[in-house]
Amino acid sequence: EGSEDIRPRLALIQTHLASGDTDAASAVVDQLLADDPGNLAARYAQAAVHVMRGETDAAEAGYRELIAETPRLAVAHQALVALLARTGRGEEAESALAAGIAATDRDPSLLVLESQRLMAAEDFEGAIAIFDELYALDTSNVVVANNLASLLSTHRTDQESLDRAFQVARRLRGSENPYFQDTYGWLLTGRGDYQQALTYLEPAAAALSSDALTQFPLAKTYDALGRMDEARIAFEKAVEVAGPESELPQIAEARARIAEIDATPAEEAEAPSE
Numbered sequence: 001e002g003s004e005d006i007r008p009r010l011a012l013i014q015t016h017l018a019s020g021d022t023d024a025a026s027a028v029v030d031q032l033l034a035d036d037p038g039n040l041a042a043r044y045a046q047a048a049v050h051v052m053r054g055e056t057d058a059a060e061a062g063y064r065e066l067i068a069e070t071p072r073l074a075v076a077h078q079a080l081v082a083l084l085a086r087t088g089r090g091e092e093a094e095s096a097l098a099a100g101i102a103a104t105d106r107d108p109s110l111l112v113l114e115s116q117r118l119m120a121a122e123d124f125e126g127a128i129a130i131f132d133e134l135y136a137l138d139t140s141n142v143v144v145a146n147n148l149a150s151l152l153s154t155h156r157t158d159q160e161s162l163d164r165a166f167q168v169a170r171r172l173r174g175s176e177n178p179y180f181q182d183t184y185g186w187l188l189t190g191r192g193d194y195q196q197a198l199t200y201l202e203p204a205a206a207a208l209s210s211d212a213l214t215q216f217p218l219a220k221t222y223d224a225l226g227r228m229d230e231a232r233i234a235f236e237k238a239v240e241v242a243g244p245e246s247e248l249p250q251i252a253e254a255r256a257r258i259a260e261i262d263a264t265p266a267e268e269a270e271a272p273s274e
Contacts (some may be wrong), residue, residue: 074107105122178207186217
């Protein structure tokens, strides 16, 4: 604020970094800092150049200096967390993220990082709480709406949660985004609209073939329709993608259902469910 508009030069730095030309990027940064040594954007760009060059100590020092001087600068917290995680310092990254959330009064971009951490740790109730908070801040954000509805419908079974998930997800109807298709299709399955659910779940499962929790809803829907051969293939795909160490309840259910299908006489397996 109150200084020259340096956005064109920042864009030039980004272009150089994207092409791997760190020398050219550094030259632009040096000129910016010569003109205005305290400029936050230029100092942030300097740390980014250090990252690209593998100079992690210098990059970390740069981000920490920015945070110390401007604690509410969310992008500096994000960059520090990413750097710590990338260099195998997971516990330090978690601490830096918690400190960033507190310092920025729960900045949404940092809350998104926290939700990703919680989901990776399979703390789905914690992730739901974060997305509830994000949705309250901005109900028009379709990505937040999708993630909240997906978590509610995947990890809760009470009717109140499922009804809320469907209400939040109605804006996803007709979407061609596979993540949105997966969420909306699974909600349709929960409401017994199996044929319509397949129009969303089949393309979603094809596009997200490496996501176990996208294969599972498709399998459940085939199962509900009595299409046992297709259900078994989809259940098996979910188990395979999740890996042998997965403790997700959906994968445990998939393993059990495969065993049941395999134990069912062929004539019974072919009979459609009511």
